[in-house]
Amino acid sequence: MPAPAMTIPSAPVLRAERIGKTYQGRSRLFAQATGVTALTDVSFEVGPGEILGIVGESGCGKSTLARIIVGLEQASAGRLVAGDATLVDVAAGIFLPPAARRIQMVFQDPYSSLNPRMKVGDVVSEGLRIAGETDRRLLADRVAGMLRLVGLPAEAASRYPFQFSGGQRQRIGIARALITEPRILIADEAVSALDVSVQMQILNLLLDIRDRLGIAVLFISHDIGVIEYLCDKVIVLAQGKIVESGSADAVISKPSHVYTKKLIDAVPRIQD
Amino acid sequence: MHDTSRIDDAVLEADQLSLFLRAGRGTELKIVDSVSFSIARGEFYALVGESGSGKTVIARSLMRLFPPNTLRMEGRLVVDGVDLTTAPASRVQRMRGRSISMIFQEPMTSLNPLMTVERQIDEAIAVVGGMGRRERRERVVELLADVQFANPGSVRSMYPHELSGGMRQRAMIAMALANNPSLLIADEPTTALDVTIQEEILQLLLRLRDQHGLSILFISHDLSLVRRFADRIGVLYGGVLMETGPAHELIDHPTHPYSRALIDCIPRRREAGKRQAGIDGLVPGVADWFDGCRFAPRCPRMAEDCRHGRIEMTPTQPAQVARCLHPL
């Protein structure tokens, strides 16, 4: 069943308008300070329950974009609007703090994304605890609910991350991201470090969660196959610019931009 | 044994090869269990598997790249007529860089940061000896040109940190080819690289294979990649070779349920509302091997007899063999 959001046109959950990012070079003794441009004029929209794929090779700016959206880095230009809330407006000097944006992230490395010294229960409940929740019963209930949602047993809460496999750890990371009820989930190369058999489990979990919670997902990947499987829409980034965007089917089966073509041709796919 | 894909003109032949790693305190772990395959001259053979399948251990055992007394080999592993399971250390030493050479996953860390590209390649050439300084210098340039450096003269004097990832890997390949080896082992050589560079490196390997009659043992986790470039494929799971055969046949018509499931896991275009099935469960750990088929607990075709005893390789297609009692 397709996600209902795909058919009903509605206001975007997230709208990015001409996002730009320039890194200020450090001025050195014998050299002029030079800026490095990581992103230029990146604009896109994500509707409710939509999965937007962001594709590109390393250094194309896709991770910078993710960090700007969640608030780990500041954009140097542009606006970011979620529903009726302005998250970022560089011109007006608005930079909403990360927690207020209600955007959460799932990371690439299943090992460094979980604090090895924290029990899984504490990992998953961290967002609520940061927000000031101290009621242990309530926290335990919420954690159990989240673990169930991502397909882990409730007992997992009392164990440590190292007792889980890579795929299970990604599930824990997803539970942690979802416990604060974000409106958008960003997955930054979230399945790249996993074996293929596990990768499919996590992709399907993301689809399930989207269907169940109606949450919008930004899925960042270098893997065209994964994007093709998971995403409704896709944008292709090269050197900080969007070179192509559209529905995933259209972009991947009939790429119009040279770079996209080259990228897609380079990726061997099983069906061709 | 019953390997129908066995070739007379084999550069490498593994026959019932088992590998054990000593884990200290007198215990050893069986990492690889009775694997048989062979590689013909000029053939591009890919060993594919998920993490923990034993593919890297097989690659490294070919050169005995393990600390002394940590690896034990059983069965036969013949390269260029020398059985590596019984050959003395000095014999293996003499094969490195001459009969067999190797490139690795991380081209950055695989090159010595303090030496120029030329010195590192020169060192590899000098292993054989018999060439003067001038000759070796010319050979370095020739090798660099061979791996498609547009300007070998200037690359020569560069240090690894001045090269990009793809260039480093090409320098590694140049070094590996220094003494015209018969077998090149490539251990996930493109995993750390961008897809467009990956394409470039693989095209280069194919060209070198054709030019020099080089045999390539390519280790990978990426089935779609090897289908495009390899001649034949071996699918490893839990230290066991599950199936081997010509690349296209094996991937388009796998006969082992594991190969089938693995291929079905590769994400592709999805009809709205449909899902591809993953493989449930986990890869078994090296420390807790069990009897019967390693894949049985996760296998949709599992029957009672899959749980016991040894399962031998049997031909399932004219050119395919699989270790399965109930092949597709």
Next chain:
Amino acid sequence: MQAWRFLELKFIVGVVCLGSIIVLALFGGLVAGHDPNEQNLLFALEPPFGPEGGYLLGTDHLGRDLLARMTSGARVSLAIAGSVVVLSGVVGVLVGALSGYLSGTRDILIQKVVETFWAFPPILLAIAILAFFGPSLTNVIIALTIQRWIPYCRIARAQALMLRSREYISAAKIMGGGTVWVLRHHILPNLLASAIIIGTFTMATAILAESSLSFLGLGVPPSVPTWGGMLAEGRSYITRAWWLAVLPGLGIFLTVLGLNLLGDWMRDQLDPKAALNLS
């Protein structure tokens, strides 16, 4: 197998060395039966287990009980080194963690300060401080702490720098975790193990430094017997009374050896890579 035994050996010998000094500090005075400063010239330079006067470890050139003086030396050394370790540990770990986590300009400024303290050769700054401010217990502790927080700071900073790019810290920040939250829940707990190990080695160097200062007459006031001071005083008599040279030095040596062995042992325990190297 052998590696395992060697590891345990480190632990056992370390505990025995350090334990014997702690026992000396706690109970040595009870056995001695003399005041450490009580002079009895009749029994001057009495050898250990000597027949006369009941001096278990002999006497010095003024006939003072060596066991009582050794006890005092142990107490002074352990007390000073203990205070130095705790003080420098708290300061160093906090400053280092903050510096590494914040990074940027604030980190550079903090590192300039660190570099300045580190620009003095070790001990020299302590000598200067004590020379200008006069020897006292507090001054010795300050003089020894002033450079000893830096190893903690460096390691804590390096680890914090490494940790801050960990994805779980990004996750905490996205969920609204501020500097204090991240330091308390993600950085400091991960620093604890190395802080304890550095602490053990720091205590060893603090004891060596304290005894060097006492040897130079810059430690605690001379009315309090210390190992370093005893060696300095006994130096002129060593050819006649070897125990004056051997015993106080042995006290320092055993304490420092015990600490170094325990530190080594702990490091091997906690660092899987180092342990792997051994086996």
Next chain:
Amino acid sequence: MLRHIAGRVLGAVPVVLLVALGIFALVRLAPGDAASTLAAEDATEADLARMRAQWGLDQPVLVQFFYFLTNLARLDFGTSYRYHAPVTELIGQRLPATIELAVIALLIAAAIAVPLGVATALRKGSWLDGLGSLVAVLGVSAPSFWIGILLVLFVSGYLNLLPSSGRIPLDVPLREMTGFVLIDSLLQGQVGVFRQGLEHILLPATTLAFGMIGIIARISRSAVIDVGQEEFVVTAVAKGLKRREVVRNHLLPNATVPIITIIGLELGTLISGSIVVEVVFSWPGLGSLLYSAVTSRDIPLTTGIVISYTFIFISLNVLVDLVYVLIDPRLRVGRA
């Protein structure tokens, strides 16, 4: 490369200024009026007045710091109260003895420790390795002055093999040229004096080297082991190089950086250790001068020596950093 060197040298400037400020603050913060602290105990009112004028103590603090800096730049540390001579001159007389001792000690330490560390790393887990770590832990645990006293007791006292104090016997005539006994004696062709100088320096230098051997050996060992786990070593083996070639061309050059680092760090131990060792062996260097300055509360001399030691230490550290540039092409060639 030039940029790197310039950067490193200029980077030391703020540290030098901060260090100067620190020493200035130390002198200022010392209890009592700065002039009476700076003066010797038996100084008269006239002495104090002269001091105040000389150091400009009636001026604001910033001006005083400026005076302090200019004096420092002119290498003018005032006059010693104990020796009634300019501090700079006294330091100049004693410096060669200290440098001679430190260099010989460092040579002894490095000559023993680096091969020991490398050998134990290459034979990890053997009896040699066990012995090496035993030597290392014993070396760092024994206080140098104790080792010195024990050596004096046994080698000089009981066995009467080597002299226990001084640089050369007092009655030996040696015209001072460089101030280094070992060099002067050779320059003047006095082989006998050279031998005596060597005999005198052997015990203190060994004592000083003792503590460093453990640390340098341990770091060299772990440096070689760490490099041994690098992927390029596997490449070198896979190329078909012999073990000897792998060690010589790949392991050792890459282990040099951490080894140089630790030797650089040990320069600090060398300096502070030399103070105590000089006192034990009555070695007429900067350390024993500091000892007598401190015990006689000779503040100008103390300040001067502390500053000299510190600036020598800073310069040595800069020098060590520059050695890296020679070793590591990543620092030499511009691209990051």
